[in-house]
Amino acid sequence: MKNIENMTSEEAKAELAYLAAEIARCDQAYYQKDDPYLTDAEYDDLKHYNNAIEAKFPELIRADSPSKRVGAVVQSQFKKIEHRFPMLSLGDVFSMEAVADFVMGVKRFLNTSEFIAFMAEPKIDGLSFSARYEQGRFVSGATRGDGVVGEDITENLKTIRQLPLQLPEGVPEVLEVRGEVYMAKSDFFALNERNAAQKKKIFANPRNAAAGSLRQLDANVTAERKLSIWAYTWGEVSERQWHSQEEFFQKLQEWGFPINPLNRVCYSLAEIENNFKHIMELRADLPYDIDGVVYKVNSIELQERLGFLTRTPRWAIAHKFPAEQALTRINNIRIQVGRTGALTPVADLEPINVGGVMVSHATLHNEDEIQRKDIRIGDMVIVQRAGDVIPQIVGVNKAHRPQNSEPYVFPSVCPECGAHAIKEEDEAIRRCTGGLTCPAQAKESLKHFVSKEAFDIVGLGDKVIEDFFADGILREPVDIFTLETRNRPAMDLFAQGNGLELEKREGWGTLSVRKLFAAINERRKISLPRFIYALGIRQVGSATSLLLAKHYGSFDNLQNDMLARETAKLVAIDGIGGAMAKDIVEFFNEEHNQRAIADLRKYVQVDEFVDEDIKDSPLSGKTVVFTGTLEKMARAEAKALAQKFGAKVAGSVSSHTDFVVVGADAGSKAKKAAELGVAVLSEAEFMDMTSR
Ligand code: IVH
Numbered sequence: 001m002k003n004i005e006n007m008t009s010e011e012a013k014a015e016l017a018y019l020a021a022e023i024a025r026c027d028q029a030y031y032q033k034d035d036p037y038l039t040d041a042e043y044d045d046l047k048h049y050n051n052a053i054e055a056k057f058p059e060l061i062r063a064d065s066p067s068k069r070v071g072a073v074v075q076s077q078f079k080k081i082e083h084r085f086p087m088l089s090l091g092d093v094f095s096m097e098a099v100a101d102f103v104m105g106v107k108r109f110l111n112t113s114e115f116i117a118f119m120a121e122p123k124i125d126g127l128s129f130s131a132r133y134e135q136g137r138f139v140s141g142a143t144r145g146d147g148v149v150g151e152d153i154t155e156n157l158k159t160i161r162q163l164p165l166q167l168p169e170g171v172p173e174v175l176e177v178r179g180e181v182y183m184a185k186s187d188f189f190a191l192n193e194r195n196a197a198q199k200k201k202i203f204a205n206p207r208n209a210a211a212g213s214l215r216q217l218d219a220n221v222t223a224e225r226k227l228s229i230w231a232y233t234w235g236e237v238s239e240r241q242w243h244s245q246e247e248f249f250q251k252l253q254e255w256g257f258p259i260n261p262l263n264r265v266c267y268s269l270a271e272i273e274n275n276f277k278h279i280m281e282l283r284a285d286l287p288y289d290i291d292g293v294v295y296k297v298n299s300i301e302l303q304e305r306l307g308f309l310t311r312t313p314r315w316a317i318a319h320k321f322p323a324e325q326a327l328t329r330i331n332n333i334r335i336q337v338g339r340t341g342a343l344t345p346v347a348d349l350e351p352i353n354v355g356g357v358m359v360s361h362a363t364l365h366n367e368d369e370i371q372r373k374d375i376r377i378g379d380m381v382i383v384q385r386a387g388d389v390i391p392q393i394v395g396v397n398k399a400h401r402p403q404n405s406e407p408y409v410f411p412s413v414c415p416e417c418g419a420h421a422i423k424e425e426d427e428a429i430r431r432c433t434g435g436l437t438c439p440a441q442a443k444e445s446l447k448h449f450v451s452k453e454a455f456d457i458v459g460l461g462d463k464v465i466e467d468f469f470a471d472g473i474l475r476e477p478v479d480i481f482t483l484e485t486r487n488r489p490a491m492d493l494f495a496q497g498n499g500l501e502l503e504k505r506e507g508w509g510t511l512s513v514r515k516l517f518a519a520i521n522e523r524r525k526i527s528l529p530r531f532i533y534a535l536g537i538r539q540v541g542s543a544t545s546l547l548l549a550k551h552y553g554s555f556d557n558l559q560n561d562m563l564a565r566e567t568a569k570l571v572a573i574d575g576i577g578g579a580m581a582k583d584i585v586e587f588f589n590e591e592h593n594q595r596a597i598a599d600l601r602k603y604v605q606v607d608e609f610v611d612e613d614i615k616d617s618p619l620s621g622k623t624v625v626f627t628g629t630l631e632k633m634a635r636a637e638a639k640a641l642a643q644k645f646g647a648k649v650a651g652s653v654s655s656h657t658d659f660v661v662v663g664a665d666a667g668s669k670a671k672k673a674a675e676l677g678v679a680v681l682s683e684a685e686f687m688d689m690t691s692r
Contacts, residue, residue, distance in 0.1 A: 001049050004056055012057045016065070019050040020166075023066040027161040028256055063137060064165040068158050069223065078151035078217070081142040085235045087128060087178065088147060088311055090294060090318040096273055099295070102317045103269060106297060109306060109314065111634035117298040119245040120275050121232055121263045123318050125207050125289040126182030127214060130235050131157060133175045136167040143215065146452065147311065156214050157181075159223035164256040171255060176235030179257070183210040184287050187226040204357050206289050228288070231257035244298045265298055280321060292320035305633075307640060310543040310575075323384040324355025327397065330379050333364065333408055337416045337440035339448050340538050341431040345370060345410070347381070347393060354385045362391040366428045367410035378402045416440035436476065436592065443469050445536050449477045453542045454534035455523045459516040473500060476596060477534070481524065481603035484517045528555060528609040535597070538583040547575050548584075549609040551648070559597070562588035572650065574643070611646060618689050620646030622658035625673075628666030630683050641690050653678060661686045 002015065023046055026038050038046070047066060054061050061067070093099055106116060128144045141157035142150035157163055160181065167175070183191070188206040191213075195202055203209035213225035231252050242248040249259050262279060266272045276293050283290060297303050297315035306314040332348040345364035352359055362383050364370050373396060375381065380400035385391045410430065414421045419434035436442045446465050450457040457480070468474040473483070487500045503513045526534075532555075533545035540548075551573050552558040561569055562585050570581035587593055624647045630638055638661070639649045653660055653672040660673040661681045673680050681689070 001045070004049075004052050007053070007056070009057060009060070012053050013060050015053055016050065016057075016060055016062055019046060019053075020062050020064050020066060023047065023050065024064075024164065024166070024256075028164075068165070069161060078153070078215070080145075080149050081140065081152045082149050083130060083142065083145075083147070083235060085176070086147045087130060087144040087150065087235070088308065088313060090316055091309075091312045092292075092318050092320050094320050094322065096276070099272060099276075099317070099319050100269055102295070103272075106306065106315065109634060109637050109640075110302060111637065115268055116302065117244075118266050118272065118295040119249075119263060119298050120266050120272060121294045121296070122260055122279055122286075122290040123292040123294045123320070124180040124182055124230055124232075124260070125291045126180040126210050127207070128178060129153065129157060129181050129214075129229070130176050130178045131163060132236075133167055133171065133177070135173055136169070136171050138163070138165045151215065153214060155219035156216060156222040159219055160227050160229055162229050162258050167255045172237045172239045172241060174236055174238040176237065177231050177252065177255075177257060178233045178235055179229050179231035181210055181214050181227055181229050182206065182288050183213065183226065184228055185289065186287060187228075191225060229258055230260045232260070232263075232294075240300070243300055245296050245300070246298055248300075266295075276319060283321070290321075292318050294318050305637065307644065310546060325382050325384045325394065326352050326354040326359075327380055327382055328352040328359075330375065330377055330381055330393075333370075333375075333377055335411060335415050337414055337432055337438065337444070339441060339444035339536055341414075341434070341438065341441050343367075343411070343414065343421055343430045343432060347375070349381075349383065352383065354383055354391065357385060359383055359385060359391045362393050364393060367423075367430060368428050370408050370410065374407065376401070376405045376408050378405050414438055414440070439469065442475060446474060446477065446480075448536045449534045450480070454530055455480075455526065456530075457523055458519045459512070460519075467505075473502075476599075478596065478599040478603065480520055481600070483520065487513070487517075524603060525605045525607065527607050528553075531555060531604070531606045532558070535587070535593075537587040539580045540584060544576065544580065547573055550611055552609075554608045555601075555606045559588060565589070572648075574639075574649075617645040619659075621648075622646075623648045623650050623656055624659045624661060625650050625653050625657050625669060626661045626663070627653075627669035628663030630661075630663040632683060632687065638686070642686075645690050659686075 002011065007015070023043075026043055026046070029037055050065070051067050054065065054067055091102075093102060103116070103118075107113065110116070130142045130144075130150065131138060132140045132142075138158070140152065140154045143153055144150055158165065183206045185206055188203065188209050191209055192202050194200075201212070203212060209225070210227060213222055213227055216222045234248065242251055246265055249263060253259050262282070264275065266275055272295065279290070279293055295317055297306060303313070303315040308314060329350040330347045331350060334346045334348060336344045336346055338344060343366075345367065347362045347364055349360050349362060362381075364375060369375075373393070375393060375396055378401070380397040382394040382397065383391050384394045412421055412430075413419065414432035414434055417432065417434040417438035417440065419432050419438060421430045421432050423430040432438050432441065434441065436445065443465060446469065447462055449455055450460040450465070460480070465474065473486075474480060483500070483502075487502050502508055502516075503510045528549040529542065529545045532540065532548050533542050548558060552561070565585050567578075567581045567585050570576050570584060571578055576584075619642060624642045626635060626638055626642075626649070633641075642649050642661075647659075650657060653669050653676065655676055657673070657676070657678045659679050659681050660669060661683065662670050662673075663683055670680065672678075
């Protein structure tokens with residue numbers, strides 16, 4: 001180390017360059033190879049030396065400086081980052097049979113009888129991140145968020161030593177590397193011990209500790225916590241230099257990312273099964289938490305052919321470990337009334353640790369379930385938790401049943417409003433008949449309306465809805481949009497402008513009220529999928545809302561068809577079944593809903609839905625029918641491809657059909673097409689229209 005006092009700017013520049021590279025090399029040796037070549041003291045000396053030079057020559061601080069791995073400015077809120085390629089999630093399966101079904105499905109889709117190679121990777125129980133590199137330099141990092149928009153955690157990620165800030169020459173100009181941030185079990189225990197001594201927050205499990213440490217506005221806090229990463233997939237890339245998941249891992253390794261050593265390619269179902277068992281045996285002794293094994297089709301070409309369902313890839317699946325269980329007591333059974341009036345029994349439990357998480361409630365699903373399992377207050381029960389799902393009760397330990405115990409009697413009236421609660425013959429669920437006059441249903445509907453995937457109105461949390469509802473300020477969705485005018489009514493000589501005066505409420509002030517109105521006003525224009533979702537139609541979640549938006553394009557189109565009870569058209573949409581279609585049609589034909597929708601639309605503009613990906617495809621908006629045997633792909637793949645390019649796929653030829661794609665041995669449909677003068681495409685022509 002040189003004397004800093006007499007150092008010239010030239011020398012300082014060279015020293016800082018050397019130190020950035022050397023410290024990165026040490027980090028890599030320590031964190032990736034588990035083979036440090038410096039002692040901790042030597043390493044600290046290097047960092048102090050680096051910091052001292054930087055203090056004297058602040059203008060020379062490098063973008064990839066090792067000092068940047070600690071701390072950064074404290075902001076009031078995370079900035080948002082929109083993922084150019086969404087961060088998807090994976091479908092779950094819990095048995096080898098289900099894995100075999102998945103593999104079969106993949107083979108069927110690809111129309112092949114040969115086994116396809118899969119990369120099997122431990123499923124890390126942490127939080128996913130996306131790290132963006134431009135010209136090889138780390139420029140930004142984000143959390144998954146809702147998959148489309150995440151939070152900007154650039155500064156926090158920089159503090160994780162295993163994440164390279166500078167990549168070697170030859171990497172794609174734009175490269176997003178994605179993976180999991182986690183906290184090693186030992187670091188988790190140490191953190192909790194330290195926190196306990198200082199009477200600070202105790203984390204329930206390493207995953208929560210990792211989340212709490214990463215999502216810190218003050219990156220100095222993140223820097224103090226020991227976080228680690230595994231890299232396993234990519235987002236945007238300017239030039240994909242790999243053809244398989246396996247090759248991608250080799251690249252990641254060359255570039256200095258930590259790759260899980262248990263990742264391996266499997267060439268048969270038997271290998272998949274053996275590997276799963278092997279990893280399950282290792283699980284308890286691994287230094288980090290995993291909750292299953294992920295299988296990904298190894299070939300990227302095949303991945304691309306397989307494509308995606310709404311939120312999950314067709315080419316990957318998560319094989320989860322069996323759920324964890326524990327024994328505890330039921331202290332009480334409560335009935336919750338949901339948005340659709342469903343009465344759901346919930347068991348209040350003596351709190352218990354189940355596989356690292358404290359559990360104090362479990363769902364009992366419905367009254368049949370209680371009866372079938374004969375679950376009673378006071379019983380000792382086996383509770384089970386699997387991943388993020390709500391804990392469930394697997395069974396009762398009757399040997400411990402208290403002597404005076406009595407069977408549980410399910411209420412026949414709504415505990416919230418007293419209306420009759422009835423159970424339709426073919427339904428398992430008992431529902432309150434109070435509709436929106438039932439305060440529980442009305443409140444839950446409002447909460448749903450403002451929730452993240454619906455109108456996403458910041459400032460209208462559950463507590464505020466409860467309070468405003470109780471005081472009659474908000475009773476139904478439209479009230480949200482008249483809140484501001486009701487708060488400050490226009491001066492009127494005759495009516496004295498007695499407003500709501502929200503700013504005088506406890507916990508509110510001028511600023512918070514102004515913020516709330518601003519948040520509401522931002523939502524006076526809303527996307528079609530969000531609007532549909534917000535209506536809270538039974539069984540219609542955000543994925544179905546998106547399907548409906550794609551299919552109908554505008555709210556009027558959807559509403560008109562539903563008022564005309566066009567159930568057949570709904571069922572023709574891939575992903576919408578008969579029962580769901582019935583609920584949708586009924587929703588739109590209910591008088592109260594019609595009024596609520598009409599009221600809302602006076603204040604809210606619902607945008608038409610334009611699917612950016614497909615708007616200029618030659619198939620966009622066209623109706624396509626397939627007939628005969630296709631050579632290059634199975635019917636399912638062809639259908640998915642057509643839909644990807646904006647087409648609707650129908651089963652029979654009519655005057656509404658735009659194209660009939662004809663394979664070998666086509667029969668009556670080809671003939672009908674000729675009769676009606678519908679354009680006929682060969683398989684090759686169809687492929688041409690979809691090769692972009
Ligand atoms: S791949 C399109 N690989 O599991 C594929 N995910 O349920 C996207 N996860 O959000 C994910 N280990 O947080 C992938 N080896 C692995 C993983 C993994 C853990 C998490 C990840 C993701 C979730 C999906």
